[in-house]
Amino acid sequence: MNRRYFLSMVGAVAAFAAVSKFTGLAGALLPSDNHAATGAALAANAMERGGAVANGNLNDRTTKAKGIKKVIKTDAEWKQILTPEQYSVAREKGTERAFSSPLNDIHDEGIFECVACELPVFSSKAKFDSGTGWPSFYEPIAKESVQEVVDKSLWETRTEVLCARCDSHLGHVFDDGPRPTGLRYCMNGVALKFVKS
Numbered sequence: 001m002n003r004r005y006f007l008s009m010v011g012a013v014a015a016f017a018a019v020s021k022f023t024g025l026a027g028a029l030l031p032s033d034n035h036a037a038t039g040a041a042l043a044a045n046a047m048e049r050g051g052a053v054a055n056g057n058l059n060d061r062t063t064k065a066k067g068i069k070k071v072i073k074t075d076a077e078w079k080q081i082l083t084p085e086q087y088s089v090a091r092e093k094g095t096e097r098a099f100s101s102p103l104n105d106i107h108d109e110g111i112f113e114c115v116a117c118e119l120p121v122f123s124s125k126a127k128f129d130s131g132t133g134w135p136s137f138y139e140p141i142a143k144e145s146v147q148e149v150v151d152k153s154l155w156e157t158r159t160e161v162l163c164a165r166c167d168s169h170l171g172h173v174f175d176d177g178p179r180p181t182g183l184r185y186c187m188n189g190v191a192l193k194f195v196k197s
């Protein structure tokens with residue numbers, strides 16, 4: 001192929017690609033571009049639906065947090081905000097010692113917020129004395145305020161409860177709670193902040 005022929009070929013391919021793109025044919029002709037476009041469209045759709053996209057992952061958990069704008073910080077930033085005990089439970093999924101939290105004995109009316117981002121997560125209205133030594137509630141303040149995730153870290157499969165806004169670990173939920181829900185949200189008091197009404 002001589003140089004002139006080569007250049008005209010390049011020109012023709014480029015022109016065709018430009019036209020195809022314009023007419024919407026590019027997707028069929030340029031599969032990699034098409035993938036990128038589809039990915040971007042999916043992300044845009046997810047954003048439009050109000051589900052925040054955390055860490056670039058579109059998963060089930062983010063869709064449950066519909067309407068809540070994510071708070072995303074680095075571990076170093078969380079360490080500056082939280083005490084070592086709060087950090088260990090909220091960011092490293094630790095569990096406080098039973099009967100160690102003063103929130104266990106709080107029976108005043110008020111709101112329990114996520115200690116890390118202050119999102120209201122439980123109301124005193126749903127608090128009950130479970131006798132376990134951990135603050136317990138039969139429901140979150142709103143379905144969207146917490147995320148529930150299957151946790152297989154111990155011998156039994158449990159359901160982990162996370163703050164829907166900052167993904168802090170709050171505790172676990174079990175199905176041996178009182179009426180009306182039959183659920184027991186077993187929370188770490190150190191992951192919560194009580195705000196009296």
Ligand SMILES: [Zn+2]
Pocket residue numbers: 114115116117118119163164165166167168
């Ligand atoms: Zn939070």
